[in-house]
Amino acid sequence: MDRAMSIQAFAHSLFILIVLLFPSAMSEEFDYDPSSPNGPSNWGNTWPLCRDGTRQSPINLFTANVVLGSGIQRNYQPANATIVTSEHDVMINWTENAGYITINGTQYNLLQAHWHSPSEHKINGIRYDLELHMVHRSLAGNIAVTGVVSRHGNPDSFISTIGDELQILAENQTREIPIGVVDPDDVTGITGNKYFRYNGSLTVPPCNENVLWTVFTGEGKTVSRAQKELIRAAVDGAGDETFENARPVQPRNARPVKLYLHTNGN
Numbered sequence: 001m002d003r004a005m006s007i008q009a010f011a012h013s014l015f016i017l018i019v020l021l022f023p024s025a026m027s028e029e030f031d032y033d034p035s036s037p038n039g040p041s042n043w044g045n046t047w048p049l050c051r052d053g054t055r056q057s058p059i060n061l062f063t064a065n066v067v068l069g070s071g072i073q074r075n076y077q078p079a080n081a082t083i084v085t086s087e088h089d090v091m092i093n094w095t096e097n098a099g100y101i102t103i104n105g106t107q108y109n110l111l112q113a114h115w116h117s118p119s120e121h122k123i124n125g126i127r128y129d130l131e132l133h134m135v136h137r138s139l140a141g142n143i144a145v146t147g148v149v150s151r152h153g154n155p156d157s158f159i160s161t162i163g164d165e166l167q168i169l170a171e172n173q174t175r176e177i178p179i180g181v182v183d184p185d186d187v188t189g190i191t192g193n194k195y196f197r198y199n200g201s202l203t204v205p206p207c208n209e210n211v212l213w214t215v216f217t218g219e220g221k222t223v224s225r226a227q228k229e230l231i232r233a234a235v236d237g238a239g240d241e242t243f244e245n246a247r248p249v250q251p252r253n254a255r256p257v258k259l260y261l262h263t264n265g266n
Helices: 003-021 040-046 048-052 157-161 163-170 184-188 225-237
Strands: 066-069 073-076 079-085 090-094 099-103 106-116 130-138 143-152 176-182 194-201 209-216 258-262
Touching (some): 073 184, 079 225, 090 176, 099 143, 106 143, 106 184, 157 163, 157 184, 157 225, 163 225, 176 184
Antiparallel strands (some): 073 099, 079 090, 090 106, 106 130, 130 143
16 A cells, blocks of 8 residues: 555544544534533533543542552654644644554554643642643554643743644634644653543543543643644634633542653653
């Protein structure tokens, strides 16, 4: 199979995955406005799991006893990607194989990355300014999401490289832009070695559960206020720098949450 056919096959597989994951969400509207009939408090009227689920995300993550170990291995590789805007977020879609992560012996292939602002997860009661989600899927169809939170501070180095593209999206000139080869490790920009692990859900309708979450504590990771506002403005090409797309925190319901200290540098 030549390169063009490989990209086409990968894109088709990604579309099928989205249809399988979000069959009802693709035909129904939702938003993040707390006063809207389509806002988070009303998602459960259309998608019952958003209201009735017992393992929902995001949650408030509290530091606890640290578990030493190598609970995640990242085996990413640079691959061609596009940047895409939708009604709900801005996404990096890899159109080729961008590698995988391994958790407890299971390999999860990287599909896409997107941002939420402010952060969806809280850490010790603190909501950060931005949260990156790296979405992965195993061959068995299980989902693992890696979250990385950032505070206001110096510019994020990767976001700096896509500033022009974000501006084009914010001006509603197009919905998707090829951005060439992107290294997923550059996107994450992980600076620390502590992360939380728990079982949760998608943070958007239909709020499917059995999602394995790994949330890095964001030690030292920063994003400039201007970058955050540009990402917000690029969502749906609306140019709205005040747009927010964070689901409120959900009950933990006595779920176990572990805080790992990563020891092998992967």
